[in-house]
Amino acid sequence: MSTSNAELAQIRGGKLSSYIAPYQTGIIMDQDLQQNLMQRGTWIRILYMLLFFFIFSITRMVVYGVAIIQAGFVLLTGETNPYLLGLGRALSRYIFQIMQFFTFTSDDIPFPFGPWPNGISDD
Numbered sequence: 001m002s003t004s005n006a007e008l009a010q011i012r013g014g015k016l017s018s019y020i021a022p023y024q025t026g027i028i029m030d031q032d033l034q035q036n037l038m039q040r041g042t043w044i045r046i047l048y049m050l051l052f053f054f055i056f057s058i059t060r061m062v063v064y065g066v067a068i069i070q071a072g073f074v075l076l077t078g079e080t081n082p083y084l085l086g087l088g089r090a091l092s093r094y095i096f097q098i099m100q101f102f103t104f105t106s107d108d109i110p111f112p113f114g115p116w117p118n119g120i121s122d123d
Contacts, residue, residue: 048109049102055110056098063091093117 036042066088073081094117100106108114 048113052098052101052110056095059091059095059098063088063095066091090117 066084070080070084070088073079073084094111097106097108097110097114097117101108101110111117
């Protein structure tokens, strides 16, 4: 059994019709969509995101290389290389910044348009 909008409005004290009526014609939704699609800032961000997708892919490979070289240092010397530790820390922070930008968690544009994250430990 289906219930019409009028019947639902009577059930809820007439409040439902005030929520549904503007959207029944589709005019407001179309205007909102058109306004959202015309936001220049969003399109610029999407272009940055495409660029950072490629930068992320390269950075990920560099991190793999640092990890392999660091493992070699540990195997040969029994200690980690402090320069590789700093580079690995900076790269991991850089990847974190890119992920924050991708997920709209941060509006800060990562390097090369923003500062490079330092590799100094917070400890």
